Each structure stands twice: as structure tokens, then as C-alpha cells.
Amino acid sequence: MALEHIIRKIDEDARAEAESLLSLARAEADSIKEKARKQAEELRAELLREAEKKAKEHANRIQVLAGLEQRxxxxxxxRNLVEEAFTRAEExxxxxxxDEYCALLKPLIVSxxxxxxxxxxxxxxxxxxxxxxFLKEINDELGPQRSQLRLSEESGDFAAGFILRESNKETNxxxxxxxxxxxxxxxxxxxAILFGEDGKNG
Structure with a gap:
């Protein structure tokens, strides 16, 4: 009976430890998911801030140019600065x-x-x-009614991002x-930042 008691005690302790580890793992997963979401939001905001900062840095130099040829x-x-801002964002x-790329794409896919x-x-x-x-994470977030998303055998000839396709419908x-x-x-x-009042004349 003493041996059975010991075995039962070991089994109970093991179950309790497993439940504790599982709880910690779930909490860690939730933390990682929230961190990824925040990183994606921060990245999108950073791209806009960077473009606006670049524009402001050149505004004064641009505004002092005068004359027809200078304008x-x-x-x-x-125009080159605007293009440069978007090129930098794309790069x-x-x-x-x-991990940052997946964090950026995941909410785009889900939405x-x-x-x-x-x-x-x-x-x-x-x-x-x-x-x-990664696909399982997306399907889990989509929920049981929309969790049949799958990876195509095709790969696209584009720099990044994805295309969603169902039958003849595509979302680019x-x-x-x-x-x-x-x-x-x-x-x-x-x-508006670049051109300002000068844009009325240029």
C-alpha cells in the first residue's frame, strides 16, 4: 500500500507540474502574440514618421530656390524626395x-x-x-468557421507580400x-510638407 501511495503521489505531482508548465506556455504565447501585434503597428507608424522626417529635413533647402529654372x-x-521616401519604405x-515580416503580414492576411x-x-x-x-497561427486566429486557409503550390514573381486566391477571385x-x-x-x-506655399508657384 505504501508503494501505491508513493506512485500515486508521484503521478499527482507530475500532473500538477504539467498543468503549471502548460499555463506558463499559454501565457508566454499570449505575450509573444501581443508583442508581435504591437511591433507591426509600430513598424507602420515608423514608416510614416521616417517619410515625414525626410521631407522636413529638405523643406528649408528646397524653399530657398528661386527663379524659373530653379523652380x-x-x-x-x-518629386525625387517623395519617390525616395517610398523606395526606402519598400526596401x-x-x-x-x-519574425518582423510575419508579424507584419499576419494581420494583413487575417483582415x-x-x-x-x-x-x-x-x-x-x-x-x-x-x-x-505560421499557417496554423493564422487559421487559429480566423476561427473554426474560416480555418481552411492553405499555402498554394505557386510562388509569385513579386518582391514581398502575397496574393489570396479562391476560384477566379484574387486579392492582391x-x-x-x-x-x-x-x-x-x-x-x-x-x-504638403515638401511643397508648402512654394508649390503654388512650382
Whole structure:
């Protein structure tokens, strides 16, 4: 009876330890998920701040240019600066660390999914990041009604991002498409900083 008691005690202690470890693991997973979400939000904000900072640094130098030929050169430089800001943003996204890249893409995928039966066409350069675990995270977040998202056998000929496809319907969230959409949204504010009152004459 003493031996059975000891065995039962060991079994109870092991179960308690397993429950404790499981609880810690869940808490850690929640913490990692929240951190990834915050990093994605901070990254998006940083891209806008960087573009605006770049614009402000050049505003004074641009505004002192005068004369017809100078205004032409000013306009050209301003356009180049706007283009440079978006080029830098695109390069930054393209060269993100794997965990930052996944943290950026995950909310984009979740928000773009409709039926949950779509397939993801990743860029060839980032296909290796779409691991079974990453896809499971996405499907888990989509919920039981929309958790059949899968990786396509195809890889896209684009720098980064992805395409969601179901039957003949495609949702284009490639880096090129995202940058274009973002450009349409923030270019007016950047242009306002760059051009200012001088833009009325240039």
C-alpha cells in the first residue's frame, strides 16, 4: 500500500507540474502574440514618421530656390524626395527580419480573408516563412468557421507580400500593391510638407 501511495503521489505531482508548465506556455504565447501585434503597428507608424522626417529635413533647402529654372529643379527634386521616401519604405519591408515580416503580414492576411478557403500565393523570396506553424497561427486566429486557409503550390514573381486566391477571385496584397495604396494615402501629406506655399508657384 505504501508503494501505491508513493506512485500515486508521484503521478499527482507530475500532473500538477504539467498543468503549471502548460499555463506558463499559454501565457508566454499570449505575450509573444501581443508583442508581435504591437511591433507591426509600430513598424507602420515608423514608416510614416521616417517619410515625414525626410521631407522636413529638405523643406528649408528646397524653399530657398528661386527663379524659373530653379523652380523647375525644385519641383524635380521634390518629386525625387517623395519617390525616395517610398523606395526606402519598400526596401525596409523587403529586408525585415523573418519574425518582423510575419508579424507584419499576419494581420494583413487575417483582415483580407473572406471565406477562409483561400490559398496564399507568397513571394518566391519569402515562401520559406509560410511554415505549417505560421499557417496554423493564422487559421487559429480566423476561427473554426474560416480555418481552411492553405499555402498554394505557386510562388509569385513579386518582391514581398502575397496574393489570396479562391476560384477566379484574387486579392492582391503584394508589396507593390501595398506601397501603391499607401502612397495614395500619405503622398498628399508628404507633398504638403515638401511643397508648402512654394508649390503654388512650382
Amino acid at each position: 523647375k529643379e525644385t519641383l524635380k527634386e521634390k 525596409k519591408i523587403r529586408t525585415l527580419a523573418p 483580407a480573408v473572406e471565406s477562409g478557403r483561400e490559398e496564399i500565393i507568397p513571394s518566391a523570396a519569402h515562401r520559406h516563412l509560410f511554415t505549417p506553424d 496584397l503584394t508589396l507593390e500593391s501595398i506601397i501603391k495604396d499607401r502612397r495614395d494615402q500619405i503622398e498628399p501629406s508628404i507633398a
